[in-house]
Amino acid sequence: MSRHLTMNDIARLADVSVATVSRVLSNSPNVRDDTRARVLAVVKEHQYEPSYVARSLSTSKTRTVGVVIDDIANPFFMELAKGAEQVVRQQGYTMLLTCSNWDRDVEHDLVRALVRNRVEGVLIAAIDPEADSIRLLRSSGVPFVLMNCWSSDNTVSSVSGDSYAGGELAGNCLLRADVQQYICLFGVPHQSSDERARGFLDAVAAGHPSAPLETYYDVETFDQGYEIVSRLAAVHRIDRVRTGIFASNDFVAMGVVDSLVDHGISVPEQVSVVGFDDIEFAARYRVPLTTVAQPKTTMGELAAGALLDRLEQPNRDGRRLVLKPRLVVRDTCRPSTERSAQLRAPINTTETHEHT
Numbered sequence: 001m002s003r004h005l006t007m008n009d010i011a012r013l014a015d016v017s018v019a020t021v022s023r024v025l026s027n028s029p030n031v032r033d034d035t036r037a038r039v040l041a042v043v044k045e046h047q048y049e050p051s052y053v054a055r056s057l058s059t060s061k062t063r064t065v066g067v068v069i070d071d072i073a074n075p076f077f078m079e080l081a082k083g084a085e086q087v088v089r090q091q092g093y094t095m096l097l098t099c100s101n102w103d104r105d106v107e108h109d110l111v112r113a114l115v116r117n118r119v120e121g122v123l124i125a126a127i128d129p130e131a132d133s134i135r136l137l138r139s140s141g142v143p144f145v146l147m148n149c150w151s152s153d154n155t156v157s158s159v160s161g162d163s164y165a166g167g168e169l170a171g172n173c174l175l176r177a178d179v180q181q182y183i184c185l186f187g188v189p190h191q192s193s194d195e196r197a198r199g200f201l202d203a204v205a206a207g208h209p210s211a212p213l214e215t216y217y218d219v220e221t222f223d224q225g226y227e228i229v230s231r232l233a234a235v236h237r238i239d240r241v242r243t244g245i246f247a248s249n250d251f252v253a254m255g256v257v258d259s260l261v262d263h264g265i266s267v268p269e270q271v272s273v274v275g276f277d278d279i280e281f282a283a284r285y286r287v288p289l290t291t292v293a294q295p296k297t298t299m300g301e302l303a304a305g306a307l308l309d310r311l312e313q314p315n316r317d318g319r320r321l322v323l324k325p326r327l328v329v330r331d332t333c334r335p336s337t338e339r340s341a342q343l344r345a346p347i348n349t350t351e352t353h354e355h356t
Contacts, residue, residue, distance in 0.1 A: 005048045005139055014042045047132070047139050064094045065307065066114035068107060068124040068133075070148075070188075072099040074251060075279040076296055077125060080147060083300025084123055091308055093120070100127060102188045102220075108133040115140045121307045123147055123300075129156075129191065143310040147303045149191045150320050157310060157318040159303040163192040166292040166325035167199025167246075170274045173290060173327055174244035175204065176335030177272040181212040183232060185247045185256070187220030193248050196276060200246050212236075219247070225255025229263060239263070243271045244333070250275035250282050250291055257287050257332055272333035288330035295323050 007025075011018045016035060023031050024039040031039075042048070065088045069077040077099075085095045096119060100107035104127055111133040114122055122144040126134055129151045137144045146158035174182060182204050186193050197215070204213055214236060219228055225247060232238045232245075247253035253275030260267050267273060267287050275282060278293030302321055310316065329335070 005046050006141075010039065010042055010046075010048055013046070014039045047135050062118045062120055063092060064096055064117075064119045065304070066111075066117075066119035066122045067095055067097045068110050068114070068122065068126075069097070069099050070102050070125050070127060070190075072097075072101075074249065075281065076249065076277045076294075079279070079296035080125065080300040080303075083297035083302075084147075084304040085300075086297075087301050087304035087308070093308075102127060104128070104131055104133070107131065108136060111136050115142055121145075121311050123303050123307055125149065127188075127190065129158075143307060143314060145303050145307040145310065147299060150322075151318075153318070154320075155318045157306045157320070159299050159306060159321045159323070160192065161294040161299065161323050161325055163195035163325075164199035166276060166294070167196040167201075168203045169199075169292050169325060169327040170196070170246045170276065171200040171203025172207070173274050173329070173333055173335070174246060174272055175207040177244055177268065177333050178242070178336040179211075179244035179272055180242045181236060181238075181244070182208075182214075183236065183238070183243060183245045184213070184215040185219040185225065185228065185245065185252050186215065186217050187248055187252065188218070196248050219252055220249070222251045222255035222258075225252035226259040227255075229256055229259035229265075233263065233265070238271055239265050245271060245273045247273065247275050250277045250279045250289060253289055253291065253332070254281070254285055257285065257289065261286065268331065268333050274333050278328050282328075283330065287332050290330045290333035291328055292325045293328045294325050299323055 007018050007021050011021045016039060020031060020035060021039055024036050067081055067084060069081055071077050081097055088095050098110045100110060107127055111122065119142065122137060122142055124144060125147040126149050129146055129149045146156060148160050150158040150160050184197060184200060186197055216228065219225060245256055247256060253273050257267055257273055260271055265271055275289050275291035278291045282289040282291050306319060
């Protein structure tokens, strides 16, 4: 069934009245066991979640927007949430912030709780735009907008960065640093991280196809970035072979830089490092970090604006907004003048465009 299920749909599929469905969902004892089982079977099969928001419209609105982010310790997500909060507060809404910690089951439970608490809309930085949590939002009828990811369904609105272009910028930066080998550090599998990897690998393949290139996954935190340097020195001799490291977030990149300095490996003379996101600490780190900047606060603001639009016009078409990244060159990766002259300059502007 392509549209959102209603109680009428559940009643028809279970061959009962709408009143019976309502009694089952409210756990009323005045329902026969076989009837209750039939209704609940239909509810489970179609992942139906009652639209508490729609139910409350006839009485009063909650004026609350739920937000689900992946990692509350990562400044990227906090700046994203900050941008969203500024917009919803200006329009008289309260924001309820939750965090999945990259756990799909937790994300699903958080969405369920938000729906049951009658939020009027949800902003979600989903682990997977096709996950059960998103299917739950669809079935509930609660308006939602994706952040930092996007859906193949053009009815779903989203705001994200151009991760592929960001990966290309990082690749081109390390190409200009004239390194001999490349190492990529990626975290939890995610749509945006996958695109960053693809952009980076394509850039290196085009600009330095003969160079050794290694990729490591499940490197997500500062501590994991710090700890992997010992392995990279043992396996890839990064203390002797001129190396470029791309980390898919700034937390990992700063952990790498910290460890390199502690191991006595010079940055950027021996190892060049490029991060991603340009969090607030990146410019003030012990070795200021070269990174790919995303307009994080703007992403949150635009996502919140898109959600408020959907609350005002529930039937409007979805929109995918994509924000262009830019390269911020600091001390952990500086281009070689000779190598730069051989390569095309990367795009270095910040733009917003809409996918149709």
